[in-house]
Amino acid sequence: MKYYSLQHNSPKVSFAQAVIKGIAPDKGLYFPEQITPLSPLFFDAIETMNNNTIAYEAIKQFVGNEIPEKDLKSILTEVLSFDFPIVELNENLATLELFHGPTMAFKDLGARFMAQCLSYFIKDQKQEITVLVATSGDTGGAVAKGFLGVKGINVVILYPSGKVSAIQEKQLTTLGNNITALEVEGTFDDCQAMVKQAFLDTEIQSHRQLTSANSINVARWLPQLLYYFFAYKQLKHKNKKFVFSVPSGNFGNICAGIVAKKLGLPINHFIAATNSNDTVPQFLKTNNYIPKPSVATISNAMDVGDPSNFIRILNLYHQDVAKLKQEFSSYSFDDTLTKKAIHNLFSTYKYIADPHGAIGYLGLQHHHLSKEHYGVFLETAHPIKFKDIVEQTLNTTIAIPIQIQEVLHKTKKSIVINNYADLKHYLCS
Numbered sequence: 001m002k003y004y005s006l007q008h009n010s011p012k013v014s015f016a017q018a019v020i021k022g023i024a025p026d027k028g029l030y031f032p033e034q035i036t037p038l039s040p041l042f043f044d045a046i047e048t049m050n051n052n053t054i055a056y057e058a059i060k061q062f063v064g065n066e067i068p069e070k071d072l073k074s075i076l077t078e079v080l081s082f083d084f085p086i087v088e089l090n091e092n093l094a095t096l097e098l099f100h101g102p103t104m105a106f107k108d109l110g111a112r113f114m115a116q117c118l119s120y121f122i123k124d125q126k127q128e129i130t131v132l133v134a135t136s137g138d139t140g141g142a143v144a145k146g147f148l149g150v151k152g153i154n155v156v157i158l159y160p161s162g163k164v165s166a167i168q169e170k171q172l173t174t175l176g177n178n179i180t181a182l183e184v185e186g187t188f189d190d191c192q193a194m195v196k197q198a199f200l201d202t203e204i205q206s207h208r209q210l211t212s213a214n215s216i217n218v219a220r221w222l223p224q225l226l227y228y229f230f231a232y233k234q235l236k237h238k239n240k241k242f243v244f245s246v247p248s249g250n251f252g253n254i255c256a257g258i259v260a261k262k263l264g265l266p267i268n269h270f271i272a273a274t275n276s277n278d279t280v281p282q283f284l285k286t287n288n289y290i291p292k293p294s295v296a297t298i299s300n301a302m303d304v305g306d307p308s309n310f311i312r313i314l315n316l317y318h319q320d321v322a323k324l325k326q327e328f329s330s331y332s333f334d335d336t337l338t339k340k341a342i343h344n345l346f347s348t349y350k351y352i353a354d355p356h357g358a359i360g361y362l363g364l365q366h367h368h369l370s371k372e373h374y375g376v377f378l379e380t381a382h383p384i385k386f387k388d389i390v391e392q393t394l395n396t397t398i399a400i401p402i403q404i405q406e407v408l409h410k411t412k413k414s415i416v417i418n419n420y421a422d423l424k425h426y427l428c429s
């Protein structure tokens with residue numbers, strides 16, 4: 001499979017090159033040259049297949065012959081070693097829980113798949129690769145755990161000191177081995193600005209081969225399409241029109257869902273539910289795409305003012321916004337509504353949602369489904385990751401799951417940096 005740049009100013013590359021480079025030389029996002037629907041026979045039998053088989057069938061065209069069948073299957077077995085359960089709340093409402101991975105965030109799947117692919121592609125190369133990533137909380141932990149112990153790859157994570165939760169900080173700073181946490185005296189925006197600068201710094205590039213691990217990378221973005229197949233497998237017998245509401249920040253997850261639909265998965269409608277960062281909902285109202293600085297919310301993994309994957313969504317609809325609107329809606333909800341939704345889910349269904357999942361639920365509420373529809377909202381993080389907000393809102397305590405207990409007693413190790421010069425010094429020494 002070949003990938004082209006959405007800026008149309010760089011050569012086409014292989015899947016391997018797209019994974020190693022992350023972004024095209026013209027700064028465009030890579031996009032697969034073709035998306036070929038799967039056979040109707042596959043969907044007829046999907047409920048009889050295990051997740052590994054479904055995953056292999058759905059993902060193989062995007063990898064092509066660059067990873068042989070046997071190796072791709074073993075990568076998928078390794079990556080998919082946890083559950084993706086549907087939890088039904090009433091006869092036409094369910095949540096798809098994506099937080100059963102090692103760091104309890106849905107980014108685990110993409111981070112693990114990318115780590116395995118990257119390690120496969122560089123296994124014969126002498127120079128090590130450095131994955132450089134800035135995090136506001138969730139991404140860093142999933143990337144750190146996904147790449148832990150992977151040969152030939154070092155991971156350097158920048159996070160804003162005092163601005164990630166205690167649990168998130170432990171997940172970032174206690175792994176050791178090939179993972180280094182740089183604790184930045186500044187904000188998340190400072191971290192991100194430093195990472196961007198490092199990618200443009202030729203002196204650093206002469207010391208290290210850098211790549212990024214955010215959803216711009218096709219190996220982190222595309223495997224997320226599997227979530228929708230796993231959901232459909234569990235819900236097919238309902239025989240309804242399925243509507244997915246996806247809490248969205250960079251719009252990578254929902255864009256992967258649209259790719260699943262292109263592969264033939266019968267999804268009736270997508271709802272991109274956002275917090276107060278409403279660039280896309282505004283675009284659908286006004287037809288003007290106006291990026292804004294991000295505003296801080298209680299669903300902070302979605303605090304994005306210029307979602308990087310939206311351009312991929314427009315490309316999937318060949319820039320036809322009228323067509324997009326037939327299959328895709330987007331609504332924004334503020335923190336007050338989010339807390340009310342957490343409350344409502346608990347009092348009505350005894351379900352404890354995190355702020356991101358609660359926004360997904362609000363998306364379905366707002367859309368008004370009829371009896372022939374079945375709504376699924378994606379729960380993208382375990383509520384324990386946002387313990388303080390959820391406990392305050394519900395006036396209750398949440399038990400700490402085993403994955404989290406394991407890191408809490410470990411000792412934090414980080415290197416404090418103050419500015420870009422410190423980062424450069426670290427990367428060049």
Ligand SMILES: *Cc1c(COP(=O)(O)O)cnc(C)c1O
Pocket residue numbers: 105106107138139215247248249250251252253254301302356380381
């Ligand atoms: C990253 C993240 C999101 C947003 O996903 P996108 O693919 O960036 O739209 C939603 N919820 C949680 C918990 C996240 O970590």
